[in-house]
Amino acid sequence: MTAEPRLVEVRRNILKQNDVVARALRERFHEAGVFVISLVSSPGSGKTTFLEKTLTLLFPRYRVAALVGDLATDNDAARLARSRAPVKQITTGTLCHLEAAMVQKALEEWDLTQLDFLFIENVGNLVCPSSYDLGEDVRLVLLSVTEGEDKPLKYPTIFNSADIAVITKMDLSAAAEFDEKLADHNLQAVRPGMEVFKVSAKTGEGMSEYLEFLERRRAGSPDGAAV
């Protein structure tokens, strides 16, 4: 009734090719000394607002840049450019995720040795991006307080494949009747020990703890603990 087995086989080949490119990217990032963070989340979780705030706060002290994936528009690149950091849009058409080859192509003309942090914002999707390594050092999954505390259980693969979680829109926490304990419980259920940050890009709440974590990770502490 469906050609599922054949699709799975083709997907495996694509994933294998993606892994080869991702490995090459990771080596290039390490040689250049740039620390790379990818962001995944559902559409509307506040990825772009959060990233704009991140870039703006890091910009005075670090050399930062961003790649941003979207199906159809370059709205995100325009918004992120307000941070004054270099930004490049990757338009994926109908594809629901970024692939390592797209990142490689987008970076062709960039001198990565001139960067301290590179952020890669994936297409808004809690399913497709989970299997595609982009050569990043840290994969960050965002969850907004308005989405419901059950999302880690419902999309376990993406939460499990992420290194850290950021709960966004904390300023709406009371209005959305967000249950912080339940969200923590569900995150730990799919990814035990996962580091979780709670932020509001609007008010700035929680941003400094998260940025300090990134700085520590960049400085070489594998678990983000002070070195």
Add this chain to the structure above:
Amino acid sequence: MTAEPRLVEVRRNILKQNDVVARALRERFHEAGVFVISLVSSPGSGKTTFLEKTLTLLFPRYRVAALVGDLATDNDAARLARSRAPVKQITTGTLCHLEAAMVQKALEEWDLTQLDFLFIENVGNLVCPSSYDLGEDVRLVLLSVTEGEDKPLKYPTIFNSADIAVITKMDLSAAAEFDEKLADHNLQAVRPGMEVFKVSAKTGEGMSEYLEFLERRRAGSPDGAAV
């Protein structure tokens, strides 16, 4: 670098097979006299809460039932069952959308002539479900006020493939500083003439207008106008 062309070819074959099954489903639905509505949206847009409210409000007057797709859990089926309507969960594993064959299989043992309305809740995803016809009469896309007014522009295919739009969580509209005019403008830009309902499943706001629309459509008015 990527096997994209071959994947596209395989996808086309799957879509073709899906269309054949969807056509058979649509005939079966029409013969049985059941009106079928599918729901698509981003994860966390409030699909399940909205559907629970819909089922609860229709239940006293109509014979209603629901199928609900999710990657990993049957939480949604448990929530929807509180409406007392028959509900069946379809677990898709890692697949980011429902296919017509899954709907067909889930309905194998159901006597559709005993139903007035059947609702099909897709996996939370604004990309993948857009190309898969499920034999529905109406495809409904949900957008919550906390997701941002730009989503129709960023995910044009799914908004364009939908018949009606429902803006959810209107009770959070002020807290989220939702720009109603901008959202309307963006919806009309990707799907001119699209009917848009604004609701809060929590307070009940807007639910009756939307339900009256479904009743009119079921009664045979193609544009939902009173007959």
